[in-house]
């Protein structure tokens with residue numbers, strides 16, 4: 001059964017990026033690339049990814065300034081209402097509106113592997129609102145920013161499945177439960 005993952009790094013106060021989309025606070029942290037929750041182990045199980053346009057434009061700018069190629073081998077959907085340029089030599093599919101048809105296309109493209117909703121937080125919320133989120137894995141950097149791009153701007157319950165440490169980060173894997181149980 002295909003699972004949908006949210007796998008991200010966050011500040012202690014729940015931000016993916018600062019208000020200017022800077023990840024400087026994240027990229028300077030110590031991390032063991034082969035350690036707990038590391039990216040290579042995660043990405044090996046992923047057959048399709050989806051991201052919002054801010055995340056896409058951040059990646060494009062980063063890759064263009066460093067002269068690097070597209071990072072992902074699997075098909076990537078980018079949610080946008082705008083007419084964006086696809087990155088050269090990359091399998092990128094632009095989409096807008098409901099995420100359900102995007103999910104269906106991703107499952108087919110993934111050929112039995114899992115899906116990764118890269119972010120941002122509201123896009124993850126769009127999947128979760130449709131019942132299309134299974135797990136969240138977060139690595140928490142020892143930083144607070146006060147404001148920024150939110151990890152997940154909704155009210156949900158999660159179940160803690162596992163925790164570990166990777167250098168500067170505390171990491172945790174959660175099962176998505178559903179809308180926050182309130183008034184109980």
Ligand SMILES: NC(=O)c1ccc[n+]([C@@H]2O[C@H](COP(=O)([O-])OP(=O)(O)OC[C@H]3O[C@@H](n4cnc5c(N)ncnc54)[C@H](OP(=O)(O)O)[C@@H]3O)[C@@H](O)[C@H]2O)c1
Nearest residue numbers: 008009017021052053054055058079080081096097119120
């Ligand atoms: N720390 C981490 O691990 C991590 C992970 C992921 C992202 N990030 C960073 O966090 C920030 C996230 O930015 P963000 O919060 O703005 O989120 P985002 O999801 O990257 O971008 C949001 C934009 O995507 C488009 N969009 C989203 N859903 C759509 C839909 N259903 N239909 C059409 N368009 C849709 C909209 O823009 P338009 O329609 O105007 O194009 C929307 O304003 C970025 O700076 C990114 O680099 C960090």
